[in-house]
């Protein structure tokens with residue numbers, strides 16, 4: 001059904017001229033197949049397809065098409081070109097539909113770990129390309145069930161100090177999962193919640209740390225001084241990151 005609509009869009013596109021045609025219904029008339037083999041789906045008006053000329057104005061969405069991008073795409077764009085190539089290699093066999101699927105495409109989850117960590121992993125491989133299977137075998141850390149965005153601050157701080165090598169062991173993953181759970185509970189015990197405190201995501205602190213407070217500790221609102229004190233606590237604990245029974 002979807003494939004048929006995409007083929008129809010693609011076939012009708014050549015006849016659509018250069019004028020504005022507002023979108024009606026549930027999908028955009030400019031979404032179609034980019035290749036003759038009908039494998040790659042994308043925007044037929046995108047500048048990458050039109051020798052640099054952005055024709056997306058034609059759907060009459062104002063600047064919405066140029067402006068909107070998902071959080072994962074924004075993280076991906078922070079990576080260097082070689083780093084992007086490394087991560088894209090993992091999903092090179094996916095067709096357009098699987099590539100767009102959060103379930104089938106592991107990059108959606110992986111991007112949640114943040115550009116810093118992903119860049120370090122890619123650079124550490126120094127030009128080597130890994131298949132998806134090989135990557136998850138070499139880096140068992142990334143098979144964790146932890147929420148990446150909720151834990152990106154913790155792991156990025158660990159990797160800044162220790163490099164990416166620990167990500168290659170199951171023992172480290174288990175220690176990390178333990179410290180993450182312990183820290184979440186520890187901070188919740190320490191925080192003094194105040195009705196009317198600013199929203200956590202609006203504070204001027206490290207965005208990954210704010211994600212940790214919101215998604216791991218569960219603090220939707222917190223005073224800036226309180227958040228700073230919590231960050232100090234987390235950073236001190238991470239400095240001495242050891243097996244979980246060392247904490248208390």
Ligand code: SF4
Nearest residue numbers: 028030031043059065
């Ligand atoms: S980017 Fe805009 S013009 Fe292109 S397919 Fe999506 S909605 Fe349509």
